[in-house]
Amino acid sequence: MDTDEYHGLRLKRYRFFHPYQPLPERLPDTQSAIELTDRQRGLSALGCAQFSNTRSGDGFLEIACFWGLEPDNAVPISAQVSLRLTNQAGEQVLQSDQPIVPGGLPYIPYPKPITAIYTIPLPPDLPAGDYSLRAIPYTEVEQISPQVVTPVRVLP
Numbered sequence: 001m002d003t004d005e006y007h008g009l010r011l012k013r014y015r016f017f018h019p020y021q022p023l024p025e026r027l028p029d030t031q032s033a034i035e036l037t038d039r040q041r042g043l044s045a046l047g048c049a050q051f052s053n054t055r056s057g058d059g060f061l062e063i064a065c066f067w068g069l070e071p072d073n074a075v076p077i078s079a080q081v082s083l084r085l086t087n088q089a090g091e092q093v094l095q096s097d098q099p100i101v102p103g104g105l106p107y108i109p110y111p112k113p114i115t116a117i118y119t120i121p122l123p124p125d126l127p128a129g130d131y132s133l134r135a136i137p138y139t140e141v142e143q144i145s146p147q148v149v150t151p152v153r154v155l156p
Contacts, residue, residue: 030066030150037145042075043100043137044068046113048150055155056128061085061120065135065148066113067100075137077105079144082136083120085152088129096120100137128156 030047046066054061063083069075083096099105101116135148 032148032150035145035147035149037143037147039142039144041079041137041139041144042070043079043144043146044070045135045146045148048133048135048148050150050152053155054122054153056126057124059122059124061122061133061152061154063118063120063133063135063150063152065116065118067116068113069105075100075105075144076139079105079137079139081116081118082138083118084134084136085120086132086134088131093126093131094120094123122154126154128154 030049032045032047032049034045034047044067046068048063048065050061051064052062065081079100080097081100083098084092085094086092096118098118101114102118131152131154133150133152135150137144137147
């Protein structure tokens with residue numbers, strides 16, 4: 001049951017502190033492929049999306065990924081994600097490793113998906129075109145499931 005009252009108090013105003021990103025009203029169409037393996041560690045994915053246009057020579061690519069934390073099998077706090085960009089020939093052109101959630105994972109399972117915004121530095125000579133971005137979560141010991149593959153575009 002949803003209510004805005006709690007023990008006779010009515011919520012008038014609230015605020016989320018940085019780096020919390022509330023989910024949009026409706027998740028965007030992601031066009032992501034989600035690949036599961038047998039290395040489940042309490043992480044799920046709804047996909048990733050490129051929200052803003054990136055132009056060749058801009059210096060960075062901004063990607064949003066939507067992750068879920070499952071209560072049964074906790075994700076280690078030190079888990080990271082390896083973001084790997086490949087061209088249409090299948091050659092990896094860059095790799096950027098970052099925390100799964102910038103600012104850190106919550107210590108307790110969170111009931112809603114978490115939005116993570118990744119800023120990926122691009123080489124200055126990266127040509128315009130269509131690319132594929134693979135997000136690979138990992139711990140100190142192994143890669144974990146799921147991996148997310150998302151098409152991205154760099155404009156001229």
